Amino acid sequence: MKTYFLIFCLFLVNSCCFSQDITGEQLLDKAIAYHDPEGNWKTFNGTLFITMETPNSGKRDSEVTINLPESYFKLISKRDSLITTHTSDKGACIITKSDSLRIAKQTTKPNRSHCETTELYKNYYTYLYGLPMKLKDPGTNISDKVETKRFKGKDYLTFRVDYDSEVGSDVWCFYFNPTTYAMEIYQFFRTDEQGNIKPDSGEYILLKDEALINHIKMPKIRTWYYNKDDKYLGTDLLMQ
Template sequence: MTKYLYLVFLISACSTNPSGKQVLKKSIEFHDPNSNWNSLLERFSLQSDFIYPETALYNLLIGLDNLNKRVSYSNETLAQRVDFTDTTCVVILGDKSCEQTAWTKNFYHFILGLPMTLQNDEGIIQESVEPMTFHDEASYRVAVDFEKEKWHFYFSKADYHLVGFAFNKNFESKAEEIRTNGLIEIAGMKLPKTRSWWITTDSIRPIYSGRDEIMGSSSWEKLTN
């Protein structure tokens, strides 16, 4: 009888943790309660301030037309602009080629849209969730595996907002950890306002890399705008 009660208690304790997909669903409900992300048509103003591996302070404009799969990347500091559709790329301003800036299309769409951008089929969301503390925040850690990268996302236990994430390329020991701070309301969504980036390895203390911050946004209406 004692063994039976212990087994029931153990099963009950294990079942109290939500699955990875359940945590993600609740986080999306927090950040995008009206499901506006997929139809978003907005231009983001960002400030990117990094000191490692080199110092760079940029003012950026990122246009997102999610319904038509358009992304516009503008670096006002360097006088660069490149516009992308799902299948095309056009250099509007500057001397950077489409090949040199190709990474910006998926990067900014993915980062700015977290956690909503985890809904696609590119990553495998692990069902097992690990309760833990992420920089003093009681959190759920959800693992998501991509083809060449392993990511961990940390969601607040209190309200499921995204408190940070980490990833390592090609499954190497060197990784990047990103901590979010604050929320900004854009198009009915509550998006992480600031991200601070840290380089982590197994052998040295984390190195502060820099931060990027959403300063605001405006409507992005025209294809040629």
């Protein structure tokens, strides 16, 4: 009986201290092995069908084509009767006739041009749906320290990510299942001019269920909330 009790105690100690025995890069490698075991993201060529639901506006249906080997991106979005297209082909922005007409009819000019918005959409979709593999990109700085944190009543292995100044100024935290290493939450914070985190800024995103796209496990349901007050912002649904 004493032997079994000793083994049980050792198991508890190892479980509690596991986060001290793995680096951020090692945890990332395990997460990538879970989500993209065949290493398919680097040659990803596929189309994602995404429905966005937000509290104060109608749903938006998007068709997102990402072809990484050909540096091609295309987004077709439909909300109510309005359809917009954003295309980037090897870095060149393409404006369709219908979008050209829509832009010409705008009475007030937006803060960003159509092509600037295209680049933002391309970065947005390739980053979020390419996680955690995108954390291998240049300019991404993974913390060596892995911690065990409780979030919404569940324990996770977490690490912090900072980016080189030319990549981004936000600070991200990623939360992984301690058993499977699946990525289940990520969270970002804005920073001030000194690079310090603004605690009441940013958002956290809960990931639920999975869709297998090109043999990559991607989150099927992505729900967004404000950090400061847990206010619900919206949900992205990856359709199959």
